[in-house]
Amino acid sequence: MSDTAAATPTTDERLAYRSVFQRVFVRPEVGGMIGAIGIWTFFWAVSETFGTVGQTFGWLDIAATLGIMAVAVSMLMIGGEFDLSSGAMTGAMGMLIIYMVKETGETGGWGLPLVVAIPLSLAVALGIGYLNGYMVERTGQPSFIITLATFFALRGLKLGLAKREVQQIQMARTDEATDFDLFRPFFAAEWARNDHQFELRDFTFITLIVLAFAIVILGISELWFKRNESLKSAGLVQFLAGIVLGVAGGVAMHLTDGVAANIAAAAAIAVGVLVGVNGWASWRYEPIADRGKLEIREDLKRRLAIGVGLVVVGAIFAVIIDSSSKRDVFFPFTTQGIRAILFVGFVAAGLTVLAMASQGALSINPATKFAVTSIMALAVVFVALTIFVDSESAKFRAAFFSVVMFVALVLFAWATIVSRFTERRHPDRQSDRLGARMLVAAALLLAVGMATRLLFTIDAEILAGIPPAKTSVRLLWFFVFAAVLVWVLANTKFGSWTYAVGGNKEAARQVGVPAARTKTQLFMLVSFAAWLVGLLIAFRINSIQANVGDGEEFEFIIAAVVGGTLLTGGYGTAFGGAIGAVIMAMPLLGIAAARWNTDWRWLFIGVILALAVIANKFIRDKAEGIRR
Amino acid sequence: MKRLKYLLAMLLAFSMVAAACGDSSDGDDSSDGETSETTEAEVDLTQGSDLTFHVITHSDDGPFWTVVKNGADAAAADLGITVVWKPGVNDAQTMVQDIEAAVAEGSDGIGASLPDPDALVGPLQAAVAAGTPVITLNSGSNDYQEIGALTHVGQSEFVAGQGAGNRFNDAGATKVLCAFQEQGNIGLSERCEGLSDSFSGEVVAEFMGLDADTTEQQNTINAALAADGDIDGVLGVGPVITMSALRAAQDLGRVITIGGFDMTPELLAAIEAGDVAFTVDQQQYLQGYLTVLFLYLNVTNQNTVGGGLPVLTGPGFVTPDNAAAVVSLSEQGTR
Amino acid sequence: MTPPLLELEDISKYYGNIIALTDVTTSVNAGEVTCVLGDNGAGKSTFIKILAGVHEPTEGTIKMNGETVSFTSPRASLDAGIATVYQDLAMVPMMSVWRNFFLGSEPTNGLRIDKKKAKALAKEEMSKMGIDIRDTEQPVGTLSGGERQSVAIARAVYFGAKVLILDEPTSALGVKQSGVVLKYIIAARDRGLGVIFITHNPHHAYPVGDRFMILNRGKSMGNFAKAELPRDELVRMMAGGAELDQLTHEIEQA
Incomplete structure (x- = not known):
């Protein structure tokens, strides 16, 4: 279910060997991550500001509270239940905490210190969760109905008690707590980026990113290729030389300025990557004895022509259509939009055809494969140059150009090794484990690299007067909470039982799983999350309106579904819930950042939900091996 | 006519x-x-x-x-x-x-x-x-x-919006974001229409997230402000979204004239502190x-x-000048 | 002579005024298979429920190793060492084989499930029973019906069942798959379990059974040792016996 990516523990000879892509892409989290990257790229392209640090913190901030809930709700849904009171509960818990710490008086609260109020309110939250679980188990009614009752009750209590006790429809002033300053850092500490300088930031970022991608290539190689009987130390030397060259290129890029110097440095990095990757491969993997002769057959020739043709047509559209015009051609497209759609559409179609050609070439011989894949890499370089030449926007000319060039480099590096080394056709547990670990390590490096880029500023930026950006400790709560639940779900009895009670409750009960208790604990987990979110909001805005959170429960459920959790229970991951929250948060902010008419935003959310459901079904069918 | x-x-x-x-x-x-x-x-x-x-x-x-x-x-x-x-x-x-x-x-x-x-x-x-x-x-x-x-x-929501527009005129704003927290609410739309009517500059009226999720409101307004550097005024057509707009503007470090509708203790405090220019009091x-x-x-x-x-x-308008008085009146439940 | 592992004496079960079972007597010894045969509505499922602790018998006694016992709940029955594998299997289709195998009794290292151990054990235990699962990571839902039965049987054996009750394990299976399941029944028997094999198919029962009890309309038509009962006789009794003779007669006359 959620074990390491490609670990196939048993090496039974009858096990059909599944290709790396089959093994990796069949996982629901991977699908979600690709979706998230797609949506990010989309908004990054259409908005001037979406990619900035400030806005990144913005959608992460939305994703944090949404994600804390979505992760817990995902687990409850895997356990086969819903909690419609989860949204209202976030506000209710926040109000409760504020009421507890509010100064006493006619329209006051209990005047408790937070050190008492925090555990006390947590106890209340868990009590509500317990009650939800107890009622569902006792009555045997669908949790949809039971928690709907809780939802209405909470909604009424929030308003009724607030008006009765403090004569307002809100509960205000968390900071009246005597020990507010003591707890503030834990729930509302902020990180102002402009206060934290780190001059080596970009160097660290680029180094880590390049390193991470190199490790991704090597990790996939480990999953892909057949190991040598013995290691070839010459390859190791070449590998190390490649690293030295690449790092030297990075340092040069950091230290020098000017076009010529940058091109030289980039070339050094490129050569370094190529040499290193090939070195690694010849160190570890079995070379192909006979690479065959280049042989472009008729159908292959046609595919290449069509693919290259489509890419060129896309580029022509980009050049001839006036990009500065924002005139509406026909609703909802502007000239600019049509240009982007034509360019992206034709280029994507062209590259897809080329990828198919590359796939087809595999069946001819390695030499042909190399040639075709190289042509594809060249097409990508062509696309990068088109963007560079014909784009007004600095972000496309600089950042996107570099990224596309890097993609071309990776493609070419892959072409060189895939045509020189033997593909593994049998499971190899040791290699699988190493490969999976390398992929995880790469993901961590990526995360650290991006965090460095996000959290620190440099002199140049401050001189340029970039707007301040800040993030808060709630992001950390989100990551920690999600990480803990991901671990719990994959590795503990409780996690196993969660899947079991959602998948087939009667069966679980028959083999001695305490089904009622497990479900009740899941409800309590959701109310714990609601309590945490309530606490975070109470510390952020110091006052909570009686309607805070009402209606949000559906966003949590949507996030869980987008993240691959099955509405009927028994299937999904906690990580998926976190990714789902990110996918939901990005358009919420992105639509405003793109300056689109916000009337359309629910349409966008609807389309995302529909696409996610279709994609998830596809992935799940693959995972279950259902043939239709 | x-x-x-x-x-x-x-x-x-x-x-x-x-x-x-x-x-x-x-x-x-x-x-x-x-x-x-x-x-x-x-x-x-x-x-x-x-x-x-x-x-x-x-x-x-x-x-x-x-x-x-x-x-x-x-x-x-x-x-x-x-x-x-x-x-x-x-x-x-x-x-x-x-x-x-x-x-x-x-x-x-x-x-x-x-x-x-x-x-x-x-x-x-x-x-x-x-x-x-x-x-x-x-x-x-x-x-x-x-x-x-x-x-x-x-x-009249329209007249109230017009009143807010005149306030923005006085403050010298050139482009105002009319941020609303509920889609399809006629009353809120009329407030924005009134603003457009009397305000001499440009008005963009946009949905910026429900009151139920202030985190989303704050970040969405932040995104809109960041994406459009010309905006120098925000009218929140409710007290909660007005406070969200204030937090967004503060996060961005931009000087933005903020006006609101209706009152909460927080909004009054913010007006008293001079962070929010005014709120429309019906x-x-x-x-x-x-x-x-x-x-x-x-x-x-x-x-x-x-x-x-x-x-x-x-x-009626609550401004930094009369905020303190309104605060004490609102504590008595008459404002 | 040691008393039988499990013994039922004059068991009757009434649901209000409906008589589901009357005076049923049978027994199973360790290392033997007792087949309970009966057509639909013969009282097979009531019989299973009594043994599984879902229902208590209205009359009669159940003895284990000669001592009278009473099963007030499924748990009590399970604790006494009686494992029931229902027709609608106690399996979670979307969970992997090893998770299903250990569901409810996962081996742990502190908090963490010891996955390595669990996977290895599941594989080993199943191979001991002669079951060869390709990959313990694969979801149970992707297994064939026979394979699923075998996982359930192996699980019951591993968790120390003394008596294994199988409810129509072959009814939904094709010929080949049924044969596979019968093999597992024998494997369980050879490991010293008492097996109660409930079926309506005499052709499946006869090769594995040591003892046969035929139910008809809630009544026992008798207990037979294999030696006393030729296959044809069993088939004839199951096919309706005298009733079928009558039917044949009528058809021939017409």
Whole structure:
């Protein structure tokens, strides 16, 4: 279910060997991550500001509270239940905490210190969760109905008690707590980026990113290729030389300025990557004895022509259509939009055809494969140059150009090794484990690299007067909470039982799983999350309106579904819930950042939900091996 | 024609602002007086006039209606009569029942809000036909004449938006984001339309997230402000979204004139601190107080108010200058 | 002579005025298979429920190793060492084989499930039973019906069942798959379990059974040792016996 990516523990000879892509892409989290990257790229392209640090913190901030809930709700849904009171509960818990710490008086609260109020309110939250679980188990009614009752009750209590006790429809002033300053850092500490300088930031970022991608290539190689009987130390030397060259290129890029110097440095990095990757491969993997002769057959020739043709047509559209015009051609497209759609559409179609050609070439011989894949890499370089030449926007000319060039480099590096080394056709547990670990390590490096880029500023930026950006400790709560639940779900009895009670409750009960208790604990987990979110909001805005959170429960459920959790229970991951929250948060902010008419935003959310459901079904069918 | 209407409306608005100042101090007096002997003395004076008015509203939500109720209660106490307060739950059917019940009980006068004219005009016409004087309050400015009501006591959202627009003109803003927190709400749209009407610069009206999720509101407004560097003013058409706009502007470190609608303690504090330029106050205390007072004067003295036009209770403005005073009044539940 | 592992004496079960079972007597010894045969409505499922602790018998006694016992709940029955594999298997289709195998009794290292151990054990235990699962990571839903039965049987054996009750394990299976399941029944028997094999198919029962009890309309038509009962006789009794003779007669006359 959620074990390491490609670990196939048993090496039974009858096990059909599944290709790396089959093994990796069949996982629901991977699908979600690709979706998230797609949506990010989309908004990054259409908005001037979406990619900035400030806005990144913005959608992460939305994703944090949404994600804390979505992760817990995902687990409850895997356990086969819903909690419609989860949204209202976030506000209710926040109000409760504020009421507890509010100064006493006619329209006051209990005047408790937070050190008492925090555990006390947590106890209340868990009590509500317990009650939800107890009622569902006792009555045997669908949790949809039971928690709907809780939802209405909470909604009424929030308003009724607030008006009765403090004569307002809100509960205000968390900071009246005597020990507010003591707890503030834990729930509302902020990180102002402009206060934290780190001059080596970009160097660290680029180094880590390049390193991470190199490790991704090597990790996939480990999953892909057949190991040598013995290691070839010459390859190791070449590998190390490649690293030295690449790092030297990075340092040069950091230290020098000017076009010529940058091109030289980039070339050094490129050569370094190529040499290193090939070195690694010849160190570890079995070379192909006979690479065959280049042989472009008729159908292959046609595919290449069509693919290259489509890419060129896309580029022509980009050049001839006036990009500065924002005139509406026909609703909802502007000239600019049509240009982007034509360019992206034709280029994507062209590259897809080329990828198919590359796939087809595999069946001819390695030499042909190399040639075709190289042509594809060249097409990508062509696309990068088109963007560079014909784009007004600095972000496309600089950042996107570099990224596309890097993609071309990776493609070419892959072409060189895939045509020189033997593909593994049998499971190899040791290699699988190493490969999976390398992929995880790469993901961590990526995360650290991006965090460095996000959290620190440099002199140049401050001189340029970039707007301040800040993030808060709630992001950390989100990551920690999600990480803990991901671990719990994959590795503990409780996690196993969660899947079991959602998948087939009667069966679980028959083999001695305490089904009622497990479900009740899941409800309590959701109310714990609601309590945490309530606490975070109470510390952020110091006052909570009686309607805070009402209606949000559906966003949590949507996030869980987008993240691959099955509405009927028994299937999904906690990580998926976190990714789902990110996918939901990005358009919420992105639509405003793109300056689109916000009337359309629910349409966008609807389309995302529909696409996610279709994609998830596809992935799940693959995972279950259902043939239709 | 349209221009004439506009002028008239403005005239009324300003006259009511002036009136409002006086009235609110009256309200202040009365609430002070409740604990003293004055109330008893007044009760003595009006003994015998055992009038009962029904005030039937569509919502019980929020501090807003509490203040309306306080106004109606204060008027009842001042006049020595009985006011039956019937708060609704945004359900026209319940209101229809309450109206019919009031008529059946022989109510001496009905004040009603009119969120759903289609459902409520009929029953109120019947009440008028039965000889019960009716005043619409808060909502119903388009239909009170059809009902045959004495007048309408309320704020015109459009006029209130215009008032906000003039404030932004005074502040020298050039492009204002009208941030609303609910899609498809006519009242909120009218506030933005009023702003567009009177504001000399450009206005963009956009949905910026529900009040239920302030995190989303704050970050969405932040995104809109960051993406459009020309925006130098934000009008939040509710108090919660106004505070979200303030946090967003502070996060960005931009100098932005922020105006709001209605009041919460936080918003008042922010105005007092000078972070928010103003908030539009519809002085809903008046909607309760004046409705009862007008009904009373009509019943006892055959007076009519408004001359066929609605009586506007707003817009009143809370600015850093008067915020402190409003804060203390709002603590008493009259603002 | 040691008393039988499990013994039922004059078991009757009434649901209100409906008589589901009357005076049923049978037994199973360790290392033997007792087949309970009966057509639909013969009382097989009531019989299973009594043994599984879902229902208590109205009359009669159940003895284990000669001592009278009473099963007040499924748990009590399970604790006494009686494992029931229902027709609608106690399996979670979307969970992997090893998770299903250990569901409810996962081996742990502190908080963490010892996955390595669990996978290895599941594989080993199943191979002991002669079951060869390709990959313990694969979801149970992707297994064939016979394979699923075998996982359930192996699980019951591993968790120390003394008596294994199988409810129509072959009824939904094809010929080949049924044969596979019968093999597992024998494997369980050879490991010293008492197996109660409930079926309506005499052709499946006869090769594996040591003892046969035939139910008809809630009544036992008798207990037979294999030696006393030729296959044809069993088939004839199951096919309706005298009733079928009558039917044949009628058809021939017509």
